[in-house]
Amino acid sequence: MMNKGRIFSGMQPSGRFHLGNYMGALENWVRLQHEYECFFSIVDLHALTSSYADTSKLQENVMEMAIDWLSAGLDPEKNVIFVQSHVKEHAELALLLGMSTPLGWLERVPTYKDKIRDLEGTNKDLHTYGFLGYPVLMAADIMLYKATCVPVGEDQSAHLELTREIVRRFNYMYKKEVFPEPQAVYSKAKVLPGIDGRKMSKSYGNTIPFGASPEELWQQVRMMTTDPKRIKKTDPGDPNVCIVYQFHKVFNTEEANNIAAQCCAGSIGCVQCKKMLAEKMNNMLADIHIKREELSKKPGYIKEVLEYGAQRARVEAENNMAEIKAAMNIW
Ligand code: SF4
Numbered sequence: 595m596m597n598k599g600r601i602f603s604g605m606q607p608s609g610r611f612h613l614g615n616y617m618g619a620l621e622n623w624v625r626l627q628h629e630y631e632c633f634f635s636i637v638d639l640h641a642l643t644s645s646y647a648d649t650s651k652l653q654e655n656v657m658e659m660a661i662d663w664l665s666a667g668l669d670p671e672k673n674v675i676f677v678q679s680h681v682k683e684h685a686e687l688a689l690l691l692g693m694s695t696p697l698g699w700l701e702r703v704p705t706y707k708d709k710i711r712d713l714e715g716t717n718k719d720l721h722t723y724g725f726l727g728y729p730v731l732m733a734a735d736i737m738l739y740k741a742t743c744v745p746v747g748e749d750q751s752a753h754l755e756l757t758r759e760i761v762r763r764f765n766y767m768y769k770k771e772v773f774p775e776p777q778a779v780y781s782k783a784k785v786l787p788g789i790d791g792r793k794m795s796k797s798y799g800n801t802i803p804f805g806a807s808p809e810e811l812w813q814q815v816r817m818m819t820t821d822p823k824r825i826k827k828t829d830p831g832d833p834n835v836c837i838v839y840q841f842h843k844v845f846n847t848e849e850a851n852n853i854a855a856q857c858c859a860g861s862i863g864c865v866q867c868k869k870m871l872a873e874k875m876n877n878m879l880a881d882i883h884i885k886r887e888e889l890s891k892k893p894g895y896i897k898e899v900l901e902y903g904a905q906r907a908r909v910e911a912e913n914n915m916a917e918i919k920a921a922m923n924i925w
Contacts (some may be wrong), residue, residue: 601744676903676906730760
C-alpha cells in the first residue's frame with residue numbers, strides 16, 4: 595500500500611557496507627518501500643565531493659552497494675533503484691539551484707564545519723566548491739523527483755531544512771509552486787557499536803561486514819569486548835559495560851533480560867554468551883548472506899537492475915526538468 599507520498603533517499607558508495615550501516619538506514623528503507631513510492635539512489639557524485647582525488651574504487655563500490663541493497667530486500671520493481679550519475683539532470687538541477695542559493699546558507703550547515711574540522715591535519719582538502727555545494731546537490735536530488743518525504747537521521751535534519759528553504763525560495767522567485775516542501779520521516783534507527791565499543795566504523799577496523807558468513811560473524815563476535823573485570827565464569831559481571839550484551843539487546847531481544855540476569859549472577863560464561871549471540875545473529879542474517887553470495891556472482895544482472903532504474907528515473911527527471919526550466923524561462 596503506497597499512499598503516504600514519494601520518498602527520495604541516497605547513500606554514498608564508500609566501500610562494503612557494515613552491519614551498522616544496515617541497522618542505521620537500510621533496514622528502515624526495506625520497511626519504507628511498502629508504504630511509500632521510493633526513489634533510492636547510489637549517489638556517486640556525492641562521493642566525489644570528498645573523495646575526488648582517488649576514484650579508482652568508485653565503480654566497484656557502486657556495484658557492492660547495489661548488491662547490499664538487493665540482498666537486504668529492496669525490490670527493484672517496487673522501487674526506482676539507480677545510480678545518481680546515470681541521470682544527468684541531477685547535475686543540471688544542482689547547477690541551476692546553485693545560482694540562487696546564498697553562500698551563507700551553505701556555510702552555516704553544521705556538518706560542513708564539522709567535517710572540515712575533522713579533516714584538519716589529514717591530507718584531504720575539503721575547501722572545494724563541490725564540498726561546499728554538497729547540500730545543493732542533495733536538494734537537487736530530492737527536488738528533481740518532487741519528493742514529498744525524506745527519511746532522515748538526526749544529523750541530516752539541517753540538510754533537509756536547507757532543501758526546504760531552497761524549495762521556498764525557488765517557488766517564490768519564479769512565482770510557481772513547482773516543488774513540494776519535503777517532510778522529514780524520522781525513524782528509530784538502531785545504533786550498533788563496533789566490536790570494541792567505539793562507533794562502528796571502517797576507519798577503526800571494528801566493523802561486522804554486512805552479509806558476513808557464519809564464520810566471519812563468529813570471528814567478530816568472538817573478539818567483542820566483554821566486562822573486563824570478569825575473569826572466571828563464576829565472577830558476577832556487569833552486562834551494561836559489555837558489547838556482547840548490547841548486541842543481544844538488538845538481535846536477541848527476548849532473551850536479553852535473562853542473559854543480563856545470568857551474567858550478574860555469574861552463571862553463564864562469556865564464551866557461551868557469545869556463542870548464543872552468534873547463533874541468533876546467524877538466524878537473522880543467514881538469508882542476507884546467501885542472497886549476497888548469489889548476487890555477487892551476477893554482475894550482469896546488477897547492471898541491468900541499475901539501468902532499468904535509471905530509465906525509470908530519467909522519465910521522471912526529464913519531465914520535471916522541463917517544467918523547472920520553463921518556470922525559469924530557460925529553453
Ligand atoms: S556473560 Fe555475556 S553479557 Fe556478561 S560479560 Fe560475558 S559476554 Fe558480556
